[in-house]
């Protein structure tokens with residue numbers, strides 16, 4: 001299995017990062033995609049990816065950090081897209097759930113990331129979150145994808161929280177749906193929702209992720225999340241999709257590999273083996 005969305009360079013792991021990684025490989029994880037969120041954190045994310053052939057990374061400015069970010073930060077990060085361990089662009093997107101960053105600046109920065117994806121041919125890792133009774137981040141994300149990158153970009157709607165219509169529009173634009181610990185919060189409601197998504201967009205539209213250190217799956221909700229919980233998240237998804245967990249692992253591995261290309265990069269890397 002693959003964790004397609006981890007923040008292991010977060011301070012939350014400063015005391016025991018090595019032990020956490022050992023635990024992840026011990027439970028059978030194949031790869032981890034370490035997600036960068038701002039320019040200041042980039043050296044740490046890069047160093048982590050450089051430390052192990054099974055860890056890859058991304059560059060981008062998280063929508064919640066856009067308020068503080070400058071165009072020079074964006075330009076600085078764009079030049080890092082050539083780094084051999086950078087497989088994707090993000091974390092980018094739009095967050096109307098918490099008002100950390102001005103909405104127009106979030107849309108402008110997201111647009112820039114979609115242009116990068118189009119111009120550099122790398123997939124997008126997209127965050128989209130909003131309140132039920134407020135403006136829809138999903139509508140704005142999908143509209144910008146349609147305007148700037150239609151037919152030319154692909155990626156993942158990470159920690160997917162949209163309805164069937166958002167899933168249809170998103171997958172038609174080349175997006176996968178990231179499933180993490182949140183699917184374990186309220187089994188009945190999520191079973192119905194995942195079944196609807198599966199019927200609408202098929203069983204190959206999903207990726208596994210943790211978003212660690214946040215959103216640990218039940219019954220670990222109050223604890224720090226880490227990638228060793230991916231198999232537990234896969235269990236929930238398998239249960240909702242009425243599939244064996246092995247089949248979920250196989251389908252999500254194939255989808256993640258096709259989107260990010262871990263294996264080809266691993267074979268490239270000096271001194272690494274292709275497992």
Ligand SMILES: [Zn+2]
Nearest residue numbers: 005035091211
């Ligand atoms: Zn994230």
